[in-house]
Amino acid sequence: MRVLLIKPRHLAAHFGLAPFFRTEPLGLEYIASALTAHGHQVRIVDMCFERRSMAKIIRSFRPELAAISCLHIQDVAATLLHAEEIKRADASIFVAVGGHSVAAYPQALEQSQQGARGIDAICVGEGEGIMVALCDALQNRRSLDKIPSLLLPTGDGRFTLTGDANEWLEMEHVLPPDREAIDAYRKHYVCLNYMPVWTMETTRGCWHRCKFCSVWQFYKGVCRYHSAQNVSADFQRIGKNVFVIDDLFWADPERSEELGHALLASGERKNWILVQSRVDLVSRSADLLRLWRPLAKNFDIFFGFESPTRKGLNSLHKGSDVAKTLEAVRVAREQGFGVTGNFIIDPDFSEQDFYELWEFIEAHQLFRVGFTILTPLPGTQYFEQARDQIKVLDWSQYDLHHLLWKPRLPVERFFELYCETWRRTVLNSAGRKKWWRWLTQVDLRHIGHMARILIRSQKLMNPRAYLAEYSIPEEVE
Numbered sequence: 284m285r286v287l288l289i290k291p292r293h294l295a296a297h298f299g300l301a302p303f304f305r306t307e308p309l310g311l312e313y314i315a316s317a318l319t320a321h322g323h324q325v326r327i328v329d330m331c332f333e334r335r336s337m338a339k340i341i342r343s344f345r346p347e348l349a350a351i352s353c354l355h356i357q358d359v360a361a362t363l364l365h366a367e368e369i370k371r372a373d374a375s376i377f378v379a380v381g382g383h384s385v386a387a388y389p390q391a392l393e394q395s396q397q398g399a400r401g402i403d404a405i406c407v408g409e410g411e412g413i414m415v416a417l418c419d420a421l422q423n424r425r426s427l428d429k430i431p432s433l434l435l436p437t438g439d440g441r442f443t444l445t446g447d448a449n450e451w452l453e454m455e456h457v458l459p460p461d462r463e464a465i466d467a468y469r470k471h472y473v474c475l476n477y478m479p480v481w482t483m484e485t486t487r488g489c490w491h492r493c494k495f496c497s498v499w500q501f502y503k504g505v506c507r508y509h510s511a512q513n514v515s516a517d518f519q520r521i522g523k524n525v526f527v528i529d530d531l532f533w534a535d536p537e538r539s540e541e542l543g544h545a546l547l548a549s550g551e552r553k554n555w556i557l558v559q560s561r562v563d564l565v566s567r568s569a570d571l572l573r574l575w576r577p578l579a580k581n582f583d584i585f586f587g588f589e590s591p592t593r594k595g596l597n598s599l600h601k602g603s604d605v606a607k608t609l610e611a612v613r614v615a616r617e618q619g620f621g622v623t624g625n626f627i628i629d630p631d632f633s634e635q636d637f638y639e640l641w642e643f644i645e646a647h648q649l650f651r652v653g654f655t656i657l658t659p660l661p662g663t664q665y666f667e668q669a670r671d672q673i674k675v676l677d678w679s680q681y682d683l684h685h686l687l688w689k690p691r692l693p694v695e696r697f698f699e700l701y702c703e704t705w706r707r708t709v710l711n712s713a714g715r716k717k718w719w720r721w722l723t724q725v726d727l728r729h730i731g732h733m734a735r736i737l738i739r740s741q742k743l744m745n746p747r748a749y750l751a752e753y754s755i756p757e758e759v760e
């Protein structure tokens with residue numbers, strides 16, 4: 284079967300660090316490998332960087348099945364748009380939609396004002412299994428209602444689940460991603476000043492229970508690991524700048540040690556590696572960090588710091604404490620890792636909460652950090668609990684940089700303090716790290732690109748930019 288895999292265009296990614304992070308559609312590359320192994324012909328298109336129109340792509344490849352990956356809830360509008368474009372080009376193409384955000388909250392498609400008429404199936408599980416089963420059924424004209432984890436249209440704009448949800452895949456059977464399938468777009472993939480960048484996965488899932496995160500709820504609190512052999516083969520195939528997208532890196536110390544040894548033994552070394560981990564894990568893993576450090580010239584860890592206070596951490600169900608934050612920062616720095624991370628700004632913040640955060644950042648020199656506004660993501664229990672409070676159901680505003688309800692402080696003051704918080708970071712081109720220092724860190728060929736990103740990021744520090752998109756009406760008494 285000819286299968287077109289689509290990463291949707293970014294329609295709404297203009298706030299936050301999104302312009303700094305443009306990465307490959309790794310999920311689609313895993314699906315491509317599985318489909319190719321079953322004899323299907325596959326193309327991936329990344330509509331963020333694709334110059335051809337959807338109609339032209341369809342005319343030249345003539346797919347029988349098109350699958351759109353809706354990873355972030357903000358991609359829902361583009362996903363619906365692409366589904367319509369595909370059907371307009373050729374109504375006989377079967378259109379399937381999957382990916383984290385719609386799998387966690389399929390209602391986002393069902394309830395859309397645009398309507399989900401162009402969509403023939405919503406897939407709520409891992410694509411490697413579902414897509415193979417779907418192709419097989421379509422090719423052999425078998426009914427789809429025996430395929431688990433599918434939502435099929437009922438004809439009245441709604442969708443109904445085919446049966447029980449899929450079993451999670453056994454990771455040893457998951458083939459490494461098809462890297463070649465996105466070669467044409469590689470030069471566009473960047474993280475901060477590193478370009479081009481490869482993303483890599485060694486683990487799926489997370490067992491912690493952070494209130495704001497949809498990952499553990501989606502993967503049912505389970506962590507599964509790719510085999511050290513597959514990770515090592517992938518590590519050797521990819522380029523020099525690597526963002527490991529695992530949500531809980533170094534989750535299992537024993538397995539992490541085995542993997543570290545396997546990667547070291549491969550002889551492959553990178554220019555830059557970024558991993559995402561937790562402070563409690565890193566604070567007790569100095570030996571593991573020492574083992575991993577030689578794998579890259581520059582090695583950064585991204586921590587979800589979330590809050591500088593015990594009260595703040597508890598309210599987010601972080602399951603950690605401030606002493607562990609400080610210990611993790613110490614251990615990471617001592618072992619030569621770059622410390623980066625994120626803090627969460629609660630709409631309920633008082634002036635004092637902002638001041639405490641600034642003091643913490645200054646005292647521990649945490650200038651390579653970002654700040655997101657506490658947002659109940661669809662598919663989380665928190666979203667269901669906060670429903671009555673939420674005043675915004677436009678998914679483009681769920682980028683963690685918009686307010687979904689009125690803050691405790693007057694809204695102008697909230698955004699003033701929020702922007703002042705961003706001004707304390709290295710991104711402030713008039714502040715701690717001057718713009719020209721960023722530019723000296725990139726290849727001459729990439730200076731123009733870096734300058735554009737820096738200019739765009741200054742918007743993060745401009746309260747007017749946020750206020751222009753704030754749409755919550757004053758309550759009528």
Ligand code: B12
Binds near residue numbers: 655681683
């Ligand atoms: C890498 C990543 C990014 C990258 C972008 C990746 C990309 N290519 O677009 C960057 C860093 C830019 C990013 C940014 C943001 N991200 Co992000 N990101 C991730 C992360 C860590 C990994 C995604 C990934 O590559 N997974 C690995 C691959 C293998 O899995 P996958 O894509 O899910 O694909 C599998 C299945 O979903 C399925 N599948 C996928 N597509 C399809 C299609 C079909 C038809 C089928 C059948 C199956 C299927 O099969 C695949 C293989 O099993 C996830 C966490 C997570 N674990 O999902 C968060 C996550 C997706 N991000 C999240 C968020 C909130 C954001 C930001 C808002 C954060 C911010 N601070 O600004 C921004 C928004 C960006 C935007 N679009 O505006 C949330 C999304 C929540 C939600 N419900 O929307 C997540 C879940 C993190 C979290 N802790 O909650 N992100």
